[in-house]
Amino acid sequence: MTGPVHLSNLERDLGYVRGALDRAERPRPAAIPLLWAGLVLVGFTLLDLAPTLAGPFWVVASPVGFLASVWAGRRAARRSGVRDRASARRSLLHWAGLLAALALLVPLVRSGALAGSAVGQVALLLVAVGYWLDGVHDLPANRWVAVVLAAGYLASFVVQRHVWLLVGSAVAGALIVSSVWGQPRGLESPDGR
Amino acid sequence: MGDDPLPVLDRLLEHGVRLAICVLLARHQEMSFRRFKELLGETDGSLGAQLRKLEDAGYLAVRKEFENRRPVTWYALSPRGRKAVRAHLDSLQSLIQAAGALAPRGGRRGDEP
Numbered sequence: 001m002t003g004p005v006h007l008s009n010l011e012r013d014l015g016y017v018r019g020a021l022d023r024a025e026r027p028r029p030a031a032i033p034l035l036w037a038g039l040v041l042v043g044f045t046l047l048d049l050a051p052t053l054a055g056p057f058w059v060v061a062s063p064v065g066f067l068a069s070v071w072a073g074r075r076a077a078r079r080s081g082v083r084d085r086a087s088a089r090r091s092l093l094h095w096a097g098l099l100a101a102l103a104l105l106v107p108l109v110r111s112g113a114l115a116g117s118a119v120g121q122v123a124l125l126l127v128a129v130g131y132w133l134d135g136v137h138d139l140p141a142n143r144w145v146a147v148v149l150a151a152g153y154l155a156s157f158v159v160q161r162h163v164w165l166l167v168g169s170a171v172a173g174a175l176i177v178s179s180v181w182g183q184p185r186g187l188e189s190p191d192g193r
Numbered sequence: 194m195g196d197d198p199l200p201v202l203d204r205l206l207e208h209g210v211r212l213a214i215c216v217l218l219a220r221h222q223e224m225s226f227r228r229f230k231e232l233l234g235e236t237d238g239s240l241g242a243q244l245r246k247l248e249d250a251g252y253l254a255v256r257k258e259f260e261n262r263r264p265v266t267w268y269a270l271s272p273r274g275r276k277a278v279r280a281h282l283d284s285l286q287s288l289i290q291a292a293g294a295l296a297p298r299g300g301r302r303g304d305e306p
Contacts, residue, residue, distance in 0.1 A: 009207075010285070010288070012209065013207070013208075013209035013212055014285075016209045016210075016213060017209065017212055017213045017216050020213045020216075020217060020232045020233055021213075021216065021217065021220060023231075023232050024217055024220070024221060024224075024228075024232050078260055078265075079260070080228065081224055081225030081226075081227050081228030081229075081231075081265070082221050082223075082224055082225075082228055083221070083222055083223035083224070083267070084220075084221045084222055084223075085222050085223070086222065087221075
């Protein structure tokens with residue numbers, strides 16, 4: 001199936017295709033950063049006000065939040081009319097890797113090699129790296145969340161009172177901002193034919 | 194130079210809308226009719242006709258499902274369509290390189306007086 005072509009038409013067609021590609025972004029459901037903003041605010045506040053509850057909270061909240069994020073991502077893809085399986089798989093592996101790294105801190109805590117506020121500090125640093133890499137490779141807004149997380153990590157060495165409440169509020173704020181900033185226009189409309 | 198016929202491309206993909214549909218599917222795997230309409234700015238009738246041509250040629254795989262009780266049609270490239278798009282884009286690249294090699298040095302096509 002071949003035929004003649006004229007360069008003048010070709011240039012116009014390629015410009016049209018380029019424009020369509022530029023507008024076709026993968027859906028970034030705002031529900032995901034908003035969900036994590038809520039979890040971070042509660043989890044970090046517990047570290048200051050009820051430290052014994054913080055560990056069990058994160059053991060439950062992390063996998064539940066992860067599964068809820070996967071569900072929200074799939075729902076957003078269905079609603080937006082773009083199902084980018086390769087990209088979704090990359091995101092899934094990225095965040096599952098971070099979740100696994102955090103779970104692997106448990107043996108360190110159980111053995112006593114990691115204790116007290118160092119547990120939260122190391123977890124914060126791991127999460128900061130996770131957000132930074134996602135910001136570099138996928139969603140630029142997450143770079144700023146990573147910067148806030150890293151700043152929170154440093155603040156945890158300096159601030160004496162209610163440091164986790166302060167850090168949690170800042171990180172939740174950064175996540176809320178990224179939920180607005182990272183949202184492409186026109187992707188949340190309901191679909192149908 | 195711009196009017197020289199170059200018999201190397203897939204005629205079905207020489208149409209801008211059909212080429213855009215295939216390139217979008219090569220990038221994003223699966224898209225709904227509504228999303229194509231938003232991205233390409235075509236009417237239902239025109240877009241449906243272009244999609245049907247690609248479907249009839251065996252370039253697209255079509256799947257229907259319901260979302261909130263409303264039917265949604267999803268399109269993906271078939272293996273044949275993926276192969277055709279790759280071959281077409283390779284030909285386009287060769288064509289553009291050839292055009293670049295033939296263009297006057299220091300100026301773009303259309304810059305000539």
